[in-house]
Amino acid sequence: MRGVYLDNGATSFPKAPGVGEAMAGYIQNVGCNVGRGDYRRAYEAAGVLLDVRERLGARLGCGDPARVIFTPGATYGLNFLLKGLLRPGDRVLTSPMEHNAVLRPLRQLERAGVEVEYLPCGGRGRLDLEGAAARIAARPRAVVLTHASNVSGGVMPIEKVGALCRAAGVFFLVDAAQTAGILPIDMGAMGIDGLALPGHKGLLGPQGVGAMLLSEDLAGALEPLVSGGTGSASDSLDMPPFLPDKFEAGTLNLPGIYGLKAALDYLDREGEALPRRLGKLSGHLWARMRELEEDGLRVLGPDDPAERVCAVSVDWTGGDNAQLAFRLEQEYGVQTRCGLHCAPLAHQTLGSFPQGAVRFSVGPFNTFEEIDYVQGAVCEILGV
Numbered sequence: 001m002r003g004v005y006l007d008n009g010a011t012s013f014p015k016a017p018g019v020g021e022a023m024a025g026y027i028q029n030v031g032c033n034v035g036r037g038d039y040r041r042a043y044e045a046a047g048v049l050l051d052v053r054e055r056l057g058a059r060l061g062c063g064d065p066a067r068v069i070f071t072p073g074a075t076y077g078l079n080f081l082l083k084g085l086l087r088p089g090d091r092v093l094t095s096p097m098e099h100n101a102v103l104r105p106l107r108q109l110e111r112a113g114v115e116v117e118y119l120p121c122g123g124r125g126r127l128d129l130e131g132a133a134a135r136i137a138a139r140p141r142a143v144v145l146t147h148a149s150n151v152s153g154g155v156m157p158i159e160k161v162g163a164l165c166r167a168a169g170v171f172f173l174v175d176a177a178q179t180a181g182i183l184p185i186d187m188g189a190m191g192i193d194g195l196a197l198p199g200h201k202g203l204l205g206p207q208g209v210g211a212m213l214l215s216e217d218l219a220g221a222l223e224p225l226v227s228g229g230t231g232s233a234s235d236s237l238d239m240p241p242f243l244p245d246k247f248e249a250g251t252l253n254l255p256g257i258y259g260l261k262a263a264l265d266y267l268d269r270e271g272e273a274l275p276r277r278l279g280k281l282s283g284h285l286w287a288r289m290r291e292l293e294e295d296g297l298r299v300l301g302p303d304d305p306a307e308r309v310c311a312v313s314v315d316w317t318g319g320d321n322a323q324l325a326f327r328l329e330q331e332y333g334v335q336t337r338c339g340l341h342c343a344p345l346a347h348q349t350l351g352s353f354p355q356g357a358v359r360f361s362v363g364p365f366n367t368f369e370e371i372d373y374v375q376g377a378v379c380e381i382l383g384v
Contacts, residue, residue: 003333004370008201009150009178009311009361010337015263016204022262023206023255030258033251035231045254052261053244059264060176060195061186062213066243069212070252074177075101077196077212080247081173082106082144084222085194088113090141095119095127095156096345097149102175103345106144119143121349124302125154127161136164144173147183151346151359152301153282153311155183162191171218177201178309181267182275193218199256204364205263209256212247219243226250274364281362281371282310288375289314289360295384300350300357313341313357316382324381325358332377336360 005013032039034046050065057065071077082105086092092109094102096118110116119135120128127145136143143165148155158174165172173194176185181202187195193215199205214222224239228249233240240246267274283305289312290299296318302308316324325338337359340347347353360374 001331001333002373003335004366004374005335006360006362006366006370006374007335007337008363008366009341009359011200011207012202012204012363014365015200015206015259016266018262018266019204019206019259023259026255026258030254033231034254048261049252049254049257052257052264055261055264055268056211057213059185060180060197060213061188061190062195063188064216064243067214067216067219069214069244069247070257071196071210071212072208072253073200073210074175074196074198077210078102078144078173078175079105080212080225081194081196081218081222082109082142084225085142085171085173085218086114089115091115091117093117093119093132093135093140093143095145096121096349097125097127097151097154097156098144098146098343098345099150099175099177100342100344101177102144102146103343118345119145123349123351125149125152125300125346125350126302126307127156129157129160132161133164136161136168136170139168140170142171142173144175146175146177147179147185148309148311149301149343149346150178150311151313151341151343151352151357152350153178153308153313153361154301155179155307155309158192159190165193166191171221178311182278182309187213187215194222199260199263203260203263204266205260206256209253209260214243219246222247224249270364278310278362278364281364281366281368282308282312284368285312285360285362285371285374288371289378292375292378292382292384295379295382297378297382298352300352310363311359311361313352313359315352315355315357318382321356321358324378327381328358328374328377331381332373334374334377 180197328334
């Protein structure tokens with residue numbers, strides 16, 4: 001039986017060519033830390049670290065590579081941003097389309113006295129910009145939004161919200177888990193102050209490494225959430241005030257960063273061909289699933305493929321979504337993600353709560369033939 005991997009929204013597979021070799025090469029041939037050793041291998045490792053920092057900053061429109069902070073992933077970055085900025089009495093705006101990586105930190109902060117308010121979204125998950133504008137004009141401490149929903153694939157109007165935040169003097173934080181490496185992101189042009197992203201999804205790198213990118217103003221306002229050794233300013237019991245050391249306590253995931261460098265090498269070689277291919281693949285997937293709506297399959301999210309990224313979630317109105325996902329894997333080798341996708345409010349907004357949905361999410365190594373095969377498998381399960 002063939003295997004078709006359509007769970008790239010959870011993590012990309014396969015990884016970019018060279019990722020595994022780069023990680024093994026670090027472990028076998030380098031192995032040392034950075035900022036803690038005065039010898040050649042340590043300096044070479046520091047050079048790789050700086051290279052990845054500079055390339056992420058250039059790719060994502062962050063003017064100073066020192067404001068590119070390595071994290072274990074997007075979830076950690078979002079926790080660092082939210083808990084490092086917000087204090088009791090502050091007000092923060094978000095949307096019901098967020099992942100639990102935003103919702104759960106906000107719930108903890110709410111219990112500590114932060115006021116959390118949800119911006120209005122329609123039944124397809126689209127943000128009500130007019131309603132958002134009025135609430136942003138009231139000057140909360142911050143707005144935090146996903147760039148694209150991990151459930152529906154719907155893309156938020158980040159640039160427009162960023163302009164509203166900039167005009168009101170409000171910090172704008174963005175979860176780029178589903179878009180980094182897939183959609184163009186320019187922090188400066190989009191008015192983004194804090195950007196959190198993983199290395200293992202659209203960037204095609206390994207799990208366990210990501211980044212938090214900061215504007216100059218936010219870097220000054222943010223308190224370090226984790227403190228410890230940095231290899232610098234070791235005479236002080238306080239965290240260093242300079243970047244990136246202020247936010248990078250402890251030992252970084254150097255094998256992961258070496259793997260991420262290999263992934264960036266691949267993305268740079270491919271250029272714009274890769275996101276173009278992804279756009280065509282995801283559009284093809286969306287169209288194939290839409291063809292089955294008369295047969296009891298409801299496609300969630302925007303009905304314009306231009307407003308979507310690589311995830312297409314469906315709700316089987318005539319059956320059990322879990323059974324659909326199980327049979328797809330057991331009988332056809334199609335690997336998906338079924339359930340609530342760590343985004344319960346998004347499913348409530350989209351009308352798929354509590355049953356959840358089956359999510360198909362393509363990556364650059366999928367093929368159009370695979371998508372046609374998946375549609376045929378779904379048709380057989382639905383009996384159409």
